[in-house]
Amino acid sequence: MTITASVRDTIRALRAEVAALHAELPRNQLVVWTAGNVSARVPGADLLVIKPSGVSYDEISPDTMVVTDLDADLVDGDLKPSSDTAAHAYVYKHMPHVGGVVHTHSTYATAWAARGEAIPCVLTMIADEFGGEIPVGPFALIGDDSIGQGIVSTLDGHRSRAVLMRNHGVFSIGKDARAAVKAAVMCEDVARTVHIARQLGAPLPIDAQDVDSLYARYQNVYGQA
Numbered sequence: 001m002t003i004t005a006s007v008r009d010t011i012r013a014l015r016a017e018v019a020a021l022h023a024e025l026p027r028n029q030l031v032v033w034t035a036g037n038v039s040a041r042v043p044g045a046d047l048l049v050i051k052p053s054g055v056s057y058d059e060i061s062p063d064t065m066v067v068t069d070l071d072a073d074l075v076d077g078d079l080k081p082s083s084d085t086a087a088h089a090y091v092y093k094h095m096p097h098v099g100g101v102v103h104t105h106s107t108y109a110t111a112w113a114a115r116g117e118a119i120p121c122v123l124t125m126i127a128d129e130f131g132g133e134i135p136v137g138p139f140a141l142i143g144d145d146s147i148g149q150g151i152v153s154t155l156d157g158h159r160s161r162a163v164l165m166r167n168h169g170v171f172s173i174g175k176d177a178r179a180a181v182k183a184a185v186m187c188e189d190v191a192r193t194v195h196i197a198r199q200l201g202a203p204l205p206i207d208a209q210d211v212d213s214l215y216a217r218y219q220n221v222y223g224q225a
Contacts, residue, residue: 001075007045011076014040014049014177015062021181022051022060028185030104030170031057039088040177041099046070048092052079072145083142090148091173095155100177102184105169108191112136113164119191122203126194127211128218129186131159139166147171159215162187 003011021038025031034057039050052066066077070093072086082088088101104110112119112134119134121127126134137154140146151171154163161183162172170187174180197203206214 001047001069003045003047003076007042007047010042010044011047011049011067012062014042015065018049018051018177019060019062019065021177022057024181024185025102025104026057028188030106030184030188032105036104037082037084037088037102038177038181039082039085039101041092042067043099046093047075048085048088050085050088051082052077053082055079084147086143086145087147087151087171090145091151091171094148094152095173097175098173098180100174100180102172102174102177102180103169104172104184104188106184106188106191108195109134109162109164109170109188110168111195112191113166113169116166118164119187119194120203121206121211122194122197123190124206124214125186126190127206127214128222129183130161130190131215132211134160134162134164134187134190137163137165137171139168142168 018038018040025036034054037051039048041048047067049065049067066079066081067075068081068085069075070089072089084103091101116136118136121133135154137150140150151163172180172183
């Protein structure tokens with residue numbers, strides 16, 4: 001594949017951004033050892049930037065990032081891509097609005113995934129970020145695009161920016177890689193809070209119309225213009 005000069009400049013910037021965003025995963029206690037990954041779509045090209053397989057977070061740098069096409073084939077880089085690359089690539093291929101994908105095995109959210117149970121919308125933060133419950137996706141083996149198929153089929157038509165892949169962990173999406181990392185951080189936070197709430201009793205659901213109102217405000221009004 002021929003990479004134009006402008007696309008190469010974009011890749012250079014994304015290598016730096018994606019490498020820096022990986023630091024947010026251990027900082028927010030979403031991963032251990034070398035698990036987890038962040039990727040970003042390369043605008044204007046059917047390419048993505050992702051973490052290489054089995055590389056320590058202390059060793060991650062812009063130069064260690066790899067570039068693949070949307071068939072998960074290596075296009076640029078010296079290392080083998082993440083074992084989850086095919087899942088990320090499938091999401092980008094079938095969800096054109098997605099610009100970033102993150103995968104973690106964060107403790108509380110993955111505990112919900114191990115039970116095959118969606119996180120109910122019982123907190124305003126869940127309504128704000130996810131627009132309803134955080135759903136469960138099907139079990140799928142690692143190594144091909146089966147996980148990606150499960151992510152897409154579960155999130156298609158759903159407002160959630162995260163899915164709990166059964167017996168596996170969390171995949172989150174966003175308009176860019178930073179937004180996907182934010183969704184992963186917030187998913188773990190609400191998973192922990194709802195788990196604690198359930199130890200005290202039955203959490204109270206938020207009415208659907210209030211969920212809609214909270215989601216619309218957070219997505220369109222909250223923050224700076």
